[in-house]
Amino acid sequence: MNLTLKVWRQEGPDAAGRFETYQANDVKDEMSFLEMLDNVNEALIEDGREPITFDSDCREGICGTCGLMINGQAHGPQKGTATCQLHMRKFTDGETIVIEPWRAAAFPVQKDLMVDRSALDAIIEAGGYISADTGAPRDANEILVPKPAADTAMDAAACIGCGACVAACPNGAGQLFTSAKLAHLNLLPQGQAERWKRTEDMVETMELFFGSCTNYGECQEACPKEIPIDFIALMNRDYLKSKIKNRKLIGQG
Amino acid sequence: MTATKEPPALTPDITSRPIAERHRRSPFPVVDLYRSSVGKKWVMALTGVALMGFVFFHMVGNLKMYLGPVDFNHYAEFLRELLVPILPRTVALWLMRIGLIVAFVLHIHCAYGLTVINRKARPTKYQSPRDYVAVSWAARTMRWSGIIVGLFLLFHLADLTWGIHAVNSEFVRGEAYQNLAYSLDRWPVALLYIIGNLALGFHLYHGTWSLFQTVGSMSPRFNPRHNPIRRGFAAGFAILVAGVNISFPIMVLAGVVG
Structure with missing residues (x-):
């Protein structure tokens, strides 16, 4: 053709x-x-x-x-x-x-068609990891993960960070990316220790670069990994909670 | 790992330019929340719930119109007498009004703040036409339906609460039924009420669905994907409130009531 x-x-x-x-x-x-x-x-x-x-x-x-x-x-x-x-x-x-x-x-x-997507890296650097830098690796079966949590975390972990969600969003919002990266770790036992600090840091880093969510749903349609906006809902809850929990963790709450 | 006073610093590898300033974290979480777009969305959702409660009970109260002037005016007087003698006359009404005014101001202020953020987030628009897949017409026009509802509200207050002469020349304070019947019997005014309520209906449809998403009750932990219940609730609520409200001007014009 x-x-x-x-x-x-x-x-x-x-x-x-x-x-x-x-x-x-x-x-x-x-x-x-x-x-x-x-x-x-x-x-x-x-x-x-x-x-x-x-x-x-x-x-x-x-x-x-x-x-x-x-x-x-x-x-x-x-x-x-x-x-x-x-x-x-x-x-x-x-x-x-x-x-x-x-x-x-x-x-x-x-x-031409090449863009700088390092703002997504900034969000990952703010907390898209777990700190497990001491001791020998634990046996994989030692940490019990409920099957639904493992499945949902895997759905979130499918994010390849291409930025299509931001591109498709009429507001240029980075919520789908950030929420997928958060849910990927926040739903698993390994992610719990840093859950609230991670949420606060990643959301506030996202706020430096991206727009706001108006629940249009264009991002989940554009996502090559079909990540649903349900994860944005989870992020919204976790961000509010993080503001309280992080104070409790240092004995101020 | 302890909570820090600031979000982590950006490394030199990050070459994208921020659109917002970095702030030290406030000792009061509510300040951080109100600064962030996620927190502003929470405020939009919670004030939205308050305003939904208002439009719902306003609609239910208005149904007294179909019972005639005695019941309708009795209900209007009841609102002023609410919680008497615990509180003096009209105090309970004013407390509710103050709550509503606060909710309106916060709702509009957040909408403004979010719009400013979104404009900054895409300074250069797409140069070719976009092909939207998911977004509904109601969602895309929230800003405009909100402005129409806001302007309509001012007209509605001038017409039936303040009784400004230029808007409603026959206004008599305390005669709620007669004022309403006179006002809606003028077809241009009835048309304004229909337009205002159509805009309200579309605004409510996206807003009602959207608030569940914003407060996170659609999280994968609690809600199976693509749950149709909330869509249905949003559509039902919007149609109920807007539908009943639109029935008043139509019925008055048709001569059924008034």
């Missing part, structure tokens, strides 16, 4: 960007979206023009590096799919596809 692409081109973080139109010819159904872009780039290079810059790494939907706004949807039209796993059979011959980078204050455009 032959496609027309309208791609956002921007030389650098401070440059003004614009859409440019390219032709993608002989696109096969089984190509991934990124392979299609690779082909366009090869043609651009052969013509001696600057290829389109975009993020990608594993190309099997598990690393969270890729991410494009395709026809106004984060990661394109297929639910539960990262851009790299989106195949061209989802598009029809002669279609025009508009490709834009993620847009958020926290995600400044670096070049």
Whole structure:
């Protein structure tokens, strides 16, 4: 099939960007979206023009590096799919596809379709870990984890940190990412010791970069791992509780 | 690990620019909460519950209109006589009014604060059209339905509480039924009441569903996914309140009451 692409081109973080139109010819159904872009780039290079810059790494939907706004949807039209796993059979011959980078204050455009997502790293650095840095590793079966808690924590842990939730949110909110990272640890026994400090620190770091949640639900539709907004509800409860519990923990409550 | 006075510092690797200032944590948790968007959402939800309670009982009380002027005016007088003789006349009514005013002010102030945060969070809009998947029309128009309800409320107060002459020239203090019947018999006013209540209905629909999410009762710990009960409750509540309220101007115009 032959496609027309309208791609956002921007030389650098401070440059003004614009859409440019390219032709993608002989696109096969089984190509991934990124392979299609690779082909366009090869043609651009052969013509001696600057290829389109975009993020990608594993190309099997598990690393969270890729991410494009395709026809106004984060990661394109297929639910539960990262851009790299989106195949061209989802598009029809002669279609025009508009490709834009993620847009958020926290995600400044670096070049073309590549954005800086280090604000997500800031949230992880604030508490997205457990401190278990002494002693020998414990036997895996020694810590009992209720099955429902393990399952729910696993659903949250599926987050690959691609930022599609922020991109899809009309408010540029980072709540789905933060709440998934919190629930992943806050629901497990290993996460309990630091639960309240983690919640307070991660939420307040999120507040430095992102917008607020208006419960639109666009994020869970865009999420390539189909993480539900139920985790945002859990985060809302835990944040309020953390304000009380953290004082109790140091003997002030 | 002890609770610290500040959120952790950002490392030099973080090159994204913050949109908010870092604050030292306040000794009063409520200050931190009111600063954060998550805390503001809590305030939105809790004041929303108070305002939902108000619109519900206001609607129930208004149903007395169908019983005629004696019952309706008796109910209006009852509100002023509430808790007499424990409290002097109209004091209980004023305490409730003060509670409502506080809830309104906080609700609107938080909505404003959240809007400012959200504008900052996406300074450059998408340059191509967005294709929204999940968001309902009611949710996307909360800001506008809220403003319409707020303006309608001012008109409603001027019409039937303050009795400003330019709005309601036949207003007689204490004659609640006659004032209402006169007011709704003017079709432009009846239309305003219908528009105001439609906006209220849409605002209530998203707000009622949304508050459960905000206060966390949809957490995966307590609630199975995609629970339809809260959607249904939100739709039912919105339709009940807006529907009954809209029935008054229609019935007055149709000549059934008044």
